[in-house]
Amino acid sequence: MTTRVGLDPFTPATEMIVALRKKLVSARELLDLHLARIERHNPALNAIITPDFDNARKAAERADQARTSGEDGPLLGLPLTIKDCIDCEGLPSTAGLAHRGEHRAECDSLLAARLKAAGAVLMGKTNIPPLASDWQSNNRLFGRSNNPWDLGRTPGGSTGGGAAALAAGLTPLEFGSDVGGSIRIPAAFCGLYGHRPSETVVPRSGHFPGSPLPNWGTAMSVMGPLARSAKDLELALDVIAGPEIGEEAAWRLELPPTRRERLSDFRVAVLPAVDWLPLDAGVAAALEGVVDRLGGMGASVGRAAPENLRDTRAHHRLYISLLTVMMFREVAGEAREELIAKLAAGRNEFDPVRVQAVRAGASEFLGWHAERERHRAAYRDFFRDWDVLLAPATMMPAFKHDAAPFNSRRMVVDGTEIAYDLHSFYPGLSTLAGQPATAFPVGLSAEGLPIGLQVIGPYLEDRTPIGFAALMAREIGGFSPPPGFAD
Numbered sequence: 001m002t003t004r005v006g007l008d009p010f011t012p013a014t015e016m017i018v019a020l021r022k023k024l025v026s027a028r029e030l031l032d033l034h035l036a037r038i039e040r041h042n043p044a045l046n047a048i049i050t051p052d053f054d055n056a057r058k059a060a061e062r063a064d065q066a067r068t069s070g071e072d073g074p075l076l077g078l079p080l081t082i083k084d085c086i087d088c089e090g091l092p093s094t095a096g097l098a099h100r101g102e103h104r105a106e107c108d109s110l111l112a113a114r115l116k117a118a119g120a121v122l123m124g125k126t127n128i129p130p131l132a133s134d135w136q137s138n139n140r141l142f143g144r145s146n147n148p149w150d151l152g153r154t155p156g157g158s159t160g161g162g163a164a165a166l167a168a169g170l171t172p173l174e175f176g177s178d179v180g181g182s183i184r185i186p187a188a189f190c191g192l193y194g195h196r197p198s199e200t201v202v203p204r205s206g207h208f209p210g211s212p213l214p215n216w217g218t219a220m221s222v223m224g225p226l227a228r229s230a231k232d233l234e235l236a237l238d239v240i241a242g243p244e245i246g247e248e249a250a251w252r253l254e255l256p257p258t259r260r261e262r263l264s265d266f267r268v269a270v271l272p273a274v275d276w277l278p279l280d281a282g283v284a285a286a287l288e289g290v291v292d293r294l295g296g297m298g299a300s301v302g303r304a305a306p307e308n309l310r311d312t313r314a315h316h317r318l319y320i321s322l323l324t325v326m327m328f329r330e331v332a333g334e335a336r337e338e339l340i341a342k343l344a345a346g347r348n349e350f351d352p353v354r355v356q357a358v359r360a361g362a363s364e365f366l367g368w369h370a371e372r373e374r375h376r377a378a379y380r381d382f383f384r385d386w387d388v389l390l391a392p393a394t395m396m397p398a399f400k401h402d403a404a405p406f407n408s409r410r411m412v413v414d415g416t417e418i419a420y421d422l423h424s425f426y427p428g429l430s431t432l433a434g435q436p437a438t439a440f441p442v443g444l445s446a447e448g449l450p451i452g453l454q455v456i457g458p459y460l461e462d463r464t465p466i467g468f469a470a471l472m473a474r475e476i477g478g479f480s481p482p483p484g485f486a487d
Contacts, residue, residue, distance in 0.1 A: 109206020
């Protein structure tokens with residue numbers, strides 16, 4: 001399935017833009033290519049759950065007219081998708097909750113507004129778990145999304161539907177959000193690239209859970225892109241980055257260039273092994289393979305971590321404390337007591353931390369924020385000596401669908417049974433301190449499932465981890481289509 005000039009559903013978004021600019025393909029033709037792909041493959045994936053095809057056709061026609069008039073834009077005529085919980089005017093923003101099934105966003109989030117201003121053609125919204133808080137994308141409203149590499153496995157969450165659509169060639173770009181790995185874990189599970197921006201680089205207003213208003217008292221949660229190449233990530237980030245509502249009068253954002261242009265010049269710190277948390281043997285082998293490749297090229301590579309990660313258990317406790325407050329801040333009364341009872345009955349060593357967080361008052365919350373600033377300072381010191389920190393994106397490849405209640409799920413990793421919610425550990429390495437992190441594919445497991453790593457960069461130097469991921473693709477290869485979807 002290709003256009004008359006040879007574009008196919010897996011052509012990089014940057015190349016699609018070039019073809020649109022040269023008028024080798026029309027926006028309508030490019031849209032029709034993806035709509036046919038969606039009609040064919042979305043029933044098996046259940047990835048795009050809120051189609052907006054009529055408006056997409058109108059937007060594509062406007063884009064073609066604009067090009068005829070000599071106009072241009074960074075994304076003019078490019079079709080794409082957005083995660084359910086990011087507001088787009090007139091479309092559902094359900095967060096996977098049955099009682100929000102009839103909700104329609106009254107206005108665009110700033111992210112969606114910037115995409116539309118850049119000329120993007122929004123095809124629809126993608127599936128997520130309830131409250132965007134699981135590594136499976138399954139809810140009572142829309143059902144379950146499936147991984148195109150193995151329909152019996154999760155594509156990840158919470159940007160799982162978007163990752164599945166992207167990997168299967170249903171969309172060239174997806175925009176999601178990340179506080180517990182919700183961009184990076186789906187990217188790793190589906191063989192994609194995903195970028196968690198530095199905190200404050202992309203506006204957070206217009207996301208639920210959250211608020212359409214800016215500065216609503218959150219931390220750690222961000223919105224960002226998923227793509228099939230690092231170059232496409234940078235294209236997407238450049239469109240959505242910028243000041244929040246009300247700050248544009250004085251603030252400008254100029255992300256610096258990547259620190260290094262060649263892999264051999266990078267100073268790469270590799271996260272030391274975490275002795276209390278198992279790591280899938282395939283993921284560990286992939287990490288060591290990348291380390292060996294970098295060393296062979298002459299890069300400066302060493303096992304090192306910021307001072308704040310010397311005690312990874314303490315780091316995770318702080319991260320879980322703040323994450324729990326953010327996730328359950330609106331739960332009150334009897335429902336709050338039920339939540340505490342469920343957490344108190346858990347078998348996870350971090351469940352008491354969550355109980356404390358649910359019960360915490362303002363003074364404890366502010367104290368945790370003060371501690372968080374010490375972690376941010378530790379990263380600043382660390383990146384004076386190193387350019388990036390290389391680590392797993394997740395402890396294992398995509399797992400099989402699990403319908404058990406969240407708190408009772410257990411995972412077996414490298415022969416060791418662990419609590420399900422420890423999936424948040426590796427994403428939390430960057431999330432707690434607000435650092436940028438790029439997930440990138442590094443090959444396949446023995447079962448033929450994608451393996452992804454993440455590279456963490458200095459705050460506001462997002463182009464450095466993205467640039468590192470782009471250079472790695474030249475050495476080890478990048479995205480490859482899932483079997484059965486490569487036609």
